[in-house]
Amino acid sequence: MVNYKGKVAGIIASSLDGFSEAEINDMVEIPADNRMGDYAFPCFKLAKAMRKAPHVIAGGIADKISSHELFCKVENVNAYVNMFLDRERFMREVIGEVISKGAGFGRSEAGGGKKVIVEFSSPNIAKPFHIGHIRSTVIGNSIYKIYDFMGYDTVRINHLGDYGTQFGKMICAYRRWGNREDVVREPIKTLLSYYIKFHEESEKDPSLEDEARAVFARLEHGDPGETELWQWFRDESLKEFSRVYEMLGIEFDSYAGESFYSDKMGVIIDKMNEKGMLQTSEGAQIVDLSEYGLSPAMIMKQDGSTLYITRDIAAAVYRKEHYDFYKNLYIVGSQQILHFQQWIKIIELLGYGWAKDCVHIPFGVVSLEDGTMSTRKGRVVFLEEVLTKAVERTKEIIAEKGVNTDNIDDTARQVGIGAVIFNELSNSRIKDYVFSWDKVLNFEGETGPYVQYTHARIASVLRNAGVRETEITPGMGDCGLSHITGDSAHELAKLIYKFPEVVSDAADRYEPAIVTRHIVDIAQAFNRFYHDEHILVDNEEEKRAKLALAYSAKTVLKSGLWLLGMEAPDKM
Ligand code: ARG
Numbered sequence: 364m365v366n367y368k369g370k371v372a373g374i375i376a377s378s379l380d381g382f383s384e385a386e387i388n389d390m391v392e393i394p395a396d397n398r399m400g401d402y403a404f405p406c407f408k409l410a411k412a413m414r415k416a417p418h419v420i421a422g423g424i425a426d427k428i429s430s431h432e433l434f435c436k437v438e439n440v441n442a443y444v445n446m447f448l449d450r451e452r453f454m455r456e457v458i459g460e461v462i463s464k465g466a467g468f469g470r471s472e473a474g475g476g477k478k479v480i481v482e483f484s485s486p487n488i489a490k491p492f493h494i495g496h497i498r499s500t501v502i503g504n505s506i507y508k509i510y511d512f513m514g515y516d517t518v519r520i521n522h523l524g525d526y527g528t529q530f531g532k533m534i535c536a537y538r539r540w541g542n543r544e545d546v547v548r549e550p551i552k553t554l555l556s557y558y559i560k561f562h563e564e565s566e567k568d569p570s571l572e573d574e575a576r577a578v579f580a581r582l583e584h585g586d587p588g589e590t591e592l593w594q595w596f597r598d599e600s601l602k603e604f605s606r607v608y609e610m611l612g613i614e615f616d617s618y619a620g621e622s623f624y625s626d627k628m629g630v631i632i633d634k635m636n637e638k639g640m641l642q643t644s645e646g647a648q649i650v651d652l653s654e655y656g657l658s659p660a661m662i663m664k665q666d667g668s669t670l671y672i673t674r675d676i677a678a679a680v681y682r683k684e685h686y687d688f689y690k691n692l693y694i695v696g697s698q699q700i701l702h703f704q705q706w707i708k709i710i711e712l713l714g715y716g717w718a719k720d721c722v723h724i725p726f727g728v729v730s731l732e733d734g735t736m737s738t739r740k741g742r743v744v745f746l747e748e749v750l751t752k753a754v755e756r757t758k759e760i761i762a763e764k765g766v767n768t769d770n771i772d773d774t775a776r777q778v779g780i781g782a783v784i785f786n787e788l789s790n791s792r793i794k795d796y797v798f799s800w801d802k803v804l805n806f807e808g809e810t811g812p813y814v815q816y817t818h819a820r821i822a823s824v825l826r827n828a829g830v831r832e833t834e835i836t837p838g839m840g841d842c843g844l845s846h847i848t849g850d851s852a853h854e855l856a857k858l859i860y861k862f863p864e865v866v867s868d869a870a871d872r873y874e875p876a877i878v879t880r881h882i883v884d885i886a887q888a889f890n891r892f893y894h895d896e897h898i899l900v901d902n903e904e905e906k907r908a909k910l911a912l913a914y915s916a917k918t919v920l921k922s923g924l925w926l927l928g929m930e931a932p933d934k935m
Contacts, residue, residue: 364460364863367453368393370433371402371446378427381412397854400438400445401453407442417442450848450856454912457856459837461915469863469922474515477689480682481507481517484613485620485695487524488600489533489554492607493743494798495696498726500746501787503694504613504928505875506724512926513870518686522678523620525597527671529558531579534592535571536561550599580668583625597622603747610750610780612928624677628669631677631713632662640712650709660705675706676713683717690720692873697725697793724873727795744798754779756804757812761935767823768934778812781929785811788875788927809883814920815931817886821917822933824898828910840911843904847912851892855916858885862919866926875927882923889916 372388379387392403406420413420421439428446429437436447461468483503486496503519511517536557537546545553565571582589601618608614632648635641641648646665652658662673682691693703703723711718728735731744757779761771768774786803789810790796806812825832840847862881869877898909921931 364860365456367433367448367860368402371404374428374431374433375404375424375444378424379409382409394445397850399440399443400436401448401857402446404444404446405442406444450853451844453860454844454847454852454856455841457860458840458911458915461859461918462835462839462911463837465918466922466925468918469866470512470514471863471867472514473867474510474513476514476516478686479510479515479517480520480686480688480691481510481694482520482522482692483507483694484608484615485522485524486604487529488620489530489551489558489596490524490600491551491555491743492604492746494731494746494749495729495743497746497749497783497787498729498792499694499696500608500611500613501784501928502724502726502792502875504611505788505878505926506692506694506870506873508926508928509866509870509875509878512866512922515689518617518688519615520617520619520682521615523597523601523618523622525593526621526625526674528576528579528668530582530593530596531575531577532561533558533596534578534582534589535575537592546595546599550596551603554596554600576666576668580666583668593622607747607750610747610776611784612780612930619678621671621674621678624674624681625669627677627681628673631673631680634713635662635709638713640709650705650712652705652708655708657701657705657708660709672702672706675702676709679706679710679721680715683715688717688720690722691717693721693723695723695725697727699723700725722873724792726792729796729798731798749803750780750783752800753783753804757782757806760806766935768932774932774935777930777932778806778815778935781811781815781924782806783811784927784929785814785879788879791876792874811929812935814882814886814924815929816935817889818917818920818924818931819933819935820893821889821913821920824893824913825910825917828899828906830910830914832914835911835914840908843902843906843908846902846905847896847908849895851888851895852909852912855885855888855892855912858888859915859919862923869926878923878926882920882927885916885919885923889913889920892916 368391369388372384372391375391376382376384376387390404390408392405394400394403404424406417406424409420410417418439418441421442421444424444425437425439428434433449433452434446435449438445481503483506484496484500486492507517507519533554540560541557561571561575578589582593635650640650641662642651644659647661648663649659649661652660660672661670663669679691682688695703700723707718707721707723710721731742734742737743754775758771758775761768761775766774783803858881865877865881869875892912896909898906898913900906924931
């Protein structure tokens with residue numbers, strides 16, 4: 364697609380002496396108010412070098428460039444050169460590009476096949492997959508899609524929390540109070556109840572903690588009895604997680620979780636020893652990070668067992684060796700900022716230059732209306748329940764409103780799940796938020812269903828026009844472009860034009876909410892256009908131009924929804 368800002372900068376640069384195109388490009392602005400033009404150029408900074416008053420410079424530039432074919436009007440207002448694009452020309456280019464590229468519009472080769480690891484979701488085995496996990500899961504999936512769209516070679520890893528002392532506790536509790544049938548019937552809830560019971564009981568009888576530690580130590584040494592139970596808990600938990608992933612349409616390339624690194628920590632600990640990084644503190648092995656303003660990191664406990672952080676260090680080294688990543692991204696809550704600072708610093712101290720390519724992408728905390736979530740206290744909202752309820756509620760709404768659909772179950776699933784995902788990706792990821800059933804199940808306003816509905820509305824306009832999408836060709840609207848030069852059509856085209864830049868920005872900032880906001884803007888712009896203009900008019904050329912623009916909007920909405928991990932039904 365033509366880089367309009369670059370072109371504008373080039374035109375201005377050639378009207379001036381002594382300024383490079385790049386310098387000018389940095390100064391060109393896109394006014395928030397379209398009455399100031401599509402592009403604007405402030406002349407204040409040129410005054411000194413040119414020894415002229417800014418408004419005189421602006422007047423000179425405006426005179427020289429006003430007849431350029433790119434513009435329909437150029438004004439000098441308060442020392443700004445305000446440039447208005449030739450709308451027909453711009454529209455032709457935007458529509459032509461979108462129609463010829465289709466779902467590939469906005470895709471880029473910027474990633475050049477470089478490998479990016481996106482680690483996300485990573486729930487803990489035998490613990491509830493609750494509303495707190497939705498963030499990593501949904502944000503991570505979207506970041507993966509955005510990077511894929513940018514041409515990177517992506518690897519999705521689910522770093523399952525399937526190791527650690529809590530398994531000692533779980534096994535211990537199961538042996539004391541457990542029942543096989545209960546676990547098979549409802550694995551996670553049952554295992555959670557054991558975990559809760561363990562904590563209650565160990566408050567009365569602290570020796571239980573020692574017992575749990577001993578069990579975990581045996582597990583680490585490969586004891587067959589402990590391993591068998593652990594494996595069983597893991598399998599049952601994964602079955603539950605997989606159900607949720609399937610509902611969300613999420614897949615992973617690897618489920619290498621913490622246990623995968625159980626035999627890969629020894630060499631790392633040896634290397635730390637060689638480098639003299641480890642110190643003994645109360646029998647444990649720690650790395651002192653005070654020089655870097657960080658608290659000490661415990662690498663090995665007194666009883667020789669390893670920790671969460673030890674496994675993260677081993678995992679990063681393994682990933683570098685195995686994947687040779689360009690970037691290794693971790694979508695993990697902001698409570699773990701210190702943890703990531705510590706281990707990434709340790710990787711650096713081990714002499715690995717690629718430490719800088721390991722990026723923690725934090726997000727804010729979800730709490731419940733009646734306070735924080737607590738696994739131990741059993742105060743959690745299950746993710747599966749949220750998704751199921753959202754689908755049920757959507758089905759009710761569809762039935763009430765008599766929505767147009769061929770398959771109510773399918774549509775309810777696409778819209779219900781989409782609503783949850785969209786709600787999650789509407790705010791900047793770093794913001795904390797309070798989970799509210801009302802909010803998730805509210806479909807009014809700037810929500811996922813609104814964007815999906817706009818997409819379906821365009822599909823319906825195309826159906827009513829008797830146009831099949833496969834028949835739409837890049838030049839289809841060209842003869843009628845003079846009919847779509849109104850403000851709402853032009854604004855819509857500008858937002859569509861901006862989509863590739865928006866995706867690239869979202870990738871740079873690891874922020875899906877940028878895409879979310881943009882597709883809401885496009886949906887609103889389309890609905891304004893739809894309100895202002897009658898699309899299915901008698902004049903054939905006018906109609907075809909309007910349909911071409913509508914179809915372009917639909918294409919971008921669909922891609923945007925895809926980037927968020929949502930489906931785009933054609934009827935609803
Ligand atoms: N299992 C952890 C938890 O639920 C998250 C793991 C994050 N990833 C990592 N590489 N540390 O808190």
